[in-house]
Amino acid sequence: MRLAILAACALVVSSAAHAEEKAGVGDVIVQCAACHGADGIAKSADVPHLAGQQELYLLNQIKAFRSGKRPHKEMRFMSRQLTPADMAEIARHYAQMPR
Ligand code: HEC
Structure with a gap:
């Protein structure tokens, strides 16, 4: 019985962590879309x-905004929350979207 509860908990925790990971970049892209468009067309x-x-x-620009090498207030703010994996994704x- 105890074991079953433990197993169920582990399952919930791992699936929640996974969902969060997935939603992570999706959530960010929604924010980017406010300015750059959902289809990547501003x-x-x-x-x-x-x-x-x-x-x-694109990757180089995001990194440059993050480091401040390419100065821009909004883009600096937006890129600060991104991990290297987010930036790559x-x-x-955007590169895969049709023009
Ligand atoms: C508040 C509006 C706004 C939001 C939100 C925003 N951007 Fe931007 N973004 C801009 C503007 C304005 C520029 C042009 C910057 C400049 O003039 O140097 C830009 C430039 C860029 C560039 C460089 C494009 C090029 O052709 O050089 C990239 C890449 C980029 N944004 C990605 C993103 C990503 C990814 C997000 C979400 C994490 C995002 N932006 C969110 C306004 C925004």
Whole structure:
């Protein structure tokens, strides 16, 4: 009985951790979409399109915003919350979108 409860707990914990991990980048991309568009095409003329851009270029820009090498207030703030894995996934995500 005890063992069953323990096993059930372990299952819940591991699936919750997994869901969180997955939602992580999805949640972030929703925030990016506010400016860059859900389809990677920005609605505002002063925001660049990201769809179909080179993956390496996107990754390098996000890293540069994060470090402050490419100065931009909003992008610095947005990139600060990203892990290296998030940045790689986001760059891949936008690079794969059709222009
Ligand atoms: C508040 C609006 C806003 C949000 C939210 C936002 N961005 Fe940006 N982003 C911009 C603007 C404006 C620029 C242009 C910066 C500049 O002029 O240097 C930019 C530039 C970029 C660039 C460089 C594009 C290029 O062609 O050089 C990348 C990559 C990027 N954003 C990714 C993201 C990602 C990923 C997120 C979510 C984590 C995000 N942005 C969220 C406004 C935003």
